[in-house]
Amino acid sequence: MSRFLAVSTLVLSVLLTILVTVVCSVPIIVAGMLKLLLPIPFLWRAISAFCNFMMYCWCEGLSWLLHLNPYLKWDVEGLEGLDNKNWYLLICNHHSWSDIVVLCVLFRKHIPMNKYFLKQQLAWVPFIGLACWALDMPFMRRYSRSYLIRHPERRGKDVETTRRSCEKFRHHPTTIVNFVEGSRFTEDKRHQTRSPFKNLLPPKAAGVAMALNVLGKQFDKLLDVTLCYPENDRTPFFDMLSGKLTRIVVRIDLLPVNEELHGDYVSDKNFKRGFQQWLNKLWLGKDERIDVIKAQYKNAGQ
Template identity: 50%
Template sequence: MSYFLLIINALLVIVNTAISSLIICAIAVIKVLLPTPKLKARATQMADKAMWMWATVNAGLLAVSNPVQWDIEGGEDLKKDGWYLLISNHLSWTDIVVLCSVFKDRIPMPKFFLKHQLLYVPFVGMGCWALDMPFMRRYSREYLLRHPEKRGQDLQTTRRSCEKFKFHPTTVVNYVEGTRFDVRKQQAVRSSYQHLLPPKSGGMAYTLAAMGEQFENIIDVTLAYPDNLEKPFRDMLMGRMKRVVVRVRVLPVDENVSGDYFNDKPYKRQFQQWLGDVWQDKDEMLKEIYKS
């Protein structure tokens, strides 16, 4: 039965994603032809509605096929017409489904920072492009030493994308670890955290540099799947997802995150210390969740 559910749920998710992406891309074509920024903003709202429908269908599939116990705390005062930067730990593809399911009626639909390779994934890349989600190219330090002209391109991409977000309420999502957590990666980077990879401050700093004054709050989300640690996405598709834990903290946009990260070295150290403290608190929270 589990493998039958896997096939059915995978097909339904693919069909839902394909239909939603085509609708969003059709709206994007219309948006290009519209003459005024106000009309373009209306088109963006329509695209966000299509994404909301995608998230609603996925939430329905999750509820129907899985005996999920939702354990959600925090974030009661969030609003649909605000501007937020959302940071989260990253465990699985399940995170995107969970974040959209939990927050789709509480804050503006999330805009994810995506790896450039995802642009070429059928339907997904096309839909995300139409939603103005930024696609980031990640260069190694060695590559940048050989090609210094590429340095700073991520910041330019972030600024261009965030310019589009200034005209309508938006939630920008940043997975601060930069990749999905697993034990091998944790050991490879010698992480000092028990349940997390070390946070990478650059991506978050890019976003704050481009839009920091407009964000009302930073939403710090901690995700856990205590009974499905190994393969949460597969377990979700197979109807085996048992418990989803979501902890939400709303942090102020204050002096800890307001400064020139790229040119002010004392501020850069302060920002990294602040983010390290946030991540330490998250790790302690995860210890308690897994212990219980």
């Protein structure tokens, strides 16, 4: 692709993405304001259904934008057996801003609308922050270990936020999405966290454990999703916007929500230790799978 075409595609993609986001988020924000003014459960359910429909329209708009790239190919395994009338907990590695676009576009017709655990800073992003608030997405504030030592009263706040948010999802089928690494992967972050994985940051178990504890057996399945951009590993989001993204690889494992995954992560030390071991083992398999995917496409390109 020529430099001129890449720049032109980037400008057009950014403008169209902003347009689609504004058109879909404004009705969601207005509906969210109505939810505040009219605290009636029946109206809340109707407003939530409308907000989910507008989010679906946003996902459709993103899908249309991705189709503008004639070079993009999808390699997806594991979509079979999904149902948009079920409850799912979706956990995924986090490599780029493009991950959210991929998950929204890929799953929009297969499972209920995704509800993301978001960083507190995203609440201040124009349109997006208010729309996510109206969609009842939980905003999480991450604290460093040194900060928690100085302010022990802040310990456990994210767990409480998770509990309150999950309570809202009892009444209609929902997909709760948690990027359990807590941040996008970079080599610098991998070294800073002393990650034992080559392609991933260490997983944070508290949010997933609390979601499983609050909604309990209401979750039909746990979706373990692995994302990889084997030909655009360095800057997938920029490449997506500029039309240079060539391949998206997604592997989906549908896992049972067994009894041993339900427990008190905050107070039960034995359960906490066992849950962390389970999640780390899952992450080890994910790390090895990403290695295999990268090697597969590297060899194919030689």
